[in-house]
Amino acid sequence: MDTKSGSMHVVMVPWLAFGHILPFTELAKRIAQQGHRVTLLSTPRNTRRLIRIPPDLAGLVRVVDVALPRVDGLPEDAEASIDLTSVDLRPYLFRAWDAAFAGNLSDLLQEPEPWRPDWVLIDYAAHWAPAAAARHGYANRKAEQLTAVPDYVPFPTIVRYRGYEAWAKVKLDLMVDDSGVSEGYRFAKCIEESQLVGVRSSMEFEPEWLQLVAELYKKPVIPAGLFPPPPTQDLTGHEETLRWLEMQAPGSVVYAAFGSEAKLTSAQLHTIALGLEASGLPGLVCRGWVPQVTFLEHASVGGFLTHAGWNSITEGLANGVRLVLLPMVFEQGINARHMVEKKIGIEVARDGDDGSFTAEDIAAALRRVMVEEEGEELRVKVKELTKVFGNDEVNDQCVRDFLRCLKEHSRRDKD
Structure with missing residues (x-):
C-alpha cells in the first residue's frame, strides 16, 4: 500500500479471548472507516462466533483464519479461553497459539502490495511478534510493590493489588x-520491543495514568479510544427476557455477568445467587450467552454486578449503568479500585486474607448502589461519563489521533 497517499495497512493479532478479540474487531472497523486496510488474525471458530464485518467495510477488513494445531492437554475445539474448563489449561492454548500464529504472521509480513503491512498491532501475549516484525523491517505496537502504591506514582491513589490478588499475580x-x-514474560517482551504502546482508553477519562505510563515505558503511549460494541441485532431466543425487562420499573434491575475468563466455583456461584436473592431486587436467570450490550442499554437496568473486566466496564459505562464490582482474576482488582476511585462503582467487601465473600457482602453492595443515597451519587457521576464512553465522536477522534501517530512513526514513511 502506498502510505504516501495517506492510507495504511494494519495487521492485528489479538489473544484468543473474547475480551480481546471483540475490542480488536471494533478497532479494526473504526480504522477501516477512516479508509485504511486491516488484516485481523483469529481462528475459524472465533471468526464464526465473534467477528462481524459490515458489508461496506468488507473490502478493507480482511479476516485471516489460522487453524490451531493439536496440542496434548488442549480440549478438542478449544480456540478461546472461554472454551477451557480450567485456568490450568491456558498454557496449552498458549502453546497452540504460539505455534500457529507466529508462522502466519511471518508470512503476512512478506506479502506484496496492496497487502504489505505498515504496522503490526499485537496483544499482550504475542512475545514472538516484535522479533518477527523486526526481521522484516517493521515497527510494532503493543495494545496494556503490588500491595502498596509504588513510589513512582506521583499522585494519591487507592489503585493497588490486595494481598490475595498479589500472590496470584506474581x-x-x-x-x-x-x-x-x-505470561509476565510475554507482556514484558511485547512492551520492550515495541515502538509504540496503544491503550484502550481516552485522555478524557484517565490522563494522569496515561501520562505516567508513557514516562515509565519511555515511548509513546497512545489512547486508541474506548469503542464499546453496538447492541446485538439478532435477539432470537431472548424475547422472553426482553418482555420481562419491559415490565420492570426504570433503573430497578441489576444485570449480573462475569465474563469469559474467570471460572467461578460452584460455591462462588451459590454465594452470588444467595446475595442477589437477599438484596430483594428483581431478577431473572438466563443460561448461556446473552446479548449483554442490549440488556445493559435497557431502561429498566440500573446496576451491573460485574467481574470488572475492561470490556464489561466499558459497556456498562457507555450505557450509563452503575457498577457493583467483584473482581476475580488478572488485572480486574486494579480495574475495580480504579472505578471506586473515580466514584463510579462500589466494590464488594471481601476477606482480606483469602478474598472470600458472603451473600450478605453481595447484597450490601447491591443495596448501596441500587437503593441507598450513595447510589444516586453514583448514577449522576456515571451519567457524566457516558459522554466519554458512549460518545462516538470522542472515540472516533481517538482513532484518528492514533492513526495520525502511526503515520508519523511509520518506518516506511521514513524510508
Whole structure:
C-alpha cells in the first residue's frame, strides 16, 4: 500500500479471548472507516462466533483464519479461553497459539502490495511478534510493590493489588508454564520491543495514568479510544427476557455477568445467587450467552454486578449503568479500585486474607448502589461519563489521533 497517499495497512493479532478479540474487531472497523486496510488474525471458530464485518467495510477488513494445531492437554475445539474448563489449561492454548500464529504472521509480513503491512498491532501475549516484525523491517505496537502504591506514582491513589490478588499475580508473571514462558514474560517482551504502546482508553477519562505510563515505558503511549460494541441485532431466543425487562420499573434491575475468563466455583456461584436473592431486587436467570450490550442499554437496568473486566466496564459505562464490582482474576482488582476511585462503582467487601465473600457482602453492595443515597451519587457521576464512553465522536477522534501517530512513526514513511 502506498502510505504516501495517506492510507495504511494494519495487521492485528489479538489473544484468543473474547475480551480481546471483540475490542480488536471494533478497532479494526473504526480504522477501516477512516479508509485504511486491516488484516485481523483469529481462528475459524472465533471468526464464526465473534467477528462481524459490515458489508461496506468488507473490502478493507480482511479476516485471516489460522487453524490451531493439536496440542496434548488442549480440549478438542478449544480456540478461546472461554472454551477451557480450567485456568490450568491456558498454557496449552498458549502453546497452540504460539505455534500457529507466529508462522502466519511471518508470512503476512512478506506479502506484496496492496497487502504489505505498515504496522503490526499485537496483544499482550504475542512475545514472538516484535522479533518477527523486526526481521522484516517493521515497527510494532503493543495494545496494556503490588500491595502498596509504588513510589513512582506521583499522585494519591487507592489503585493497588490486595494481598490475595498479589500472590496470584506474581505466579502468573514469574512462573514458566507449559507453553515455555511465563505470561509476565510475554507482556514484558511485547512492551520492550515495541515502538509504540496503544491503550484502550481516552485522555478524557484517565490522563494522569496515561501520562505516567508513557514516562515509565519511555515511548509513546497512545489512547486508541474506548469503542464499546453496538447492541446485538439478532435477539432470537431472548424475547422472553426482553418482555420481562419491559415490565420492570426504570433503573430497578441489576444485570449480573462475569465474563469469559474467570471460572467461578460452584460455591462462588451459590454465594452470588444467595446475595442477589437477599438484596430483594428483581431478577431473572438466563443460561448461556446473552446479548449483554442490549440488556445493559435497557431502561429498566440500573446496576451491573460485574467481574470488572475492561470490556464489561466499558459497556456498562457507555450505557450509563452503575457498577457493583467483584473482581476475580488478572488485572480486574486494579480495574475495580480504579472505578471506586473515580466514584463510579462500589466494590464488594471481601476477606482480606483469602478474598472470600458472603451473600450478605453481595447484597450490601447491591443495596448501596441500587437503593441507598450513595447510589444516586453514583448514577449522576456515571451519567457524566457516558459522554466519554458512549460518545462516538470522542472515540472516533481517538482513532484518528492514533492513526495520525502511526503515520508519523511509520518506518516506511521514513524510508
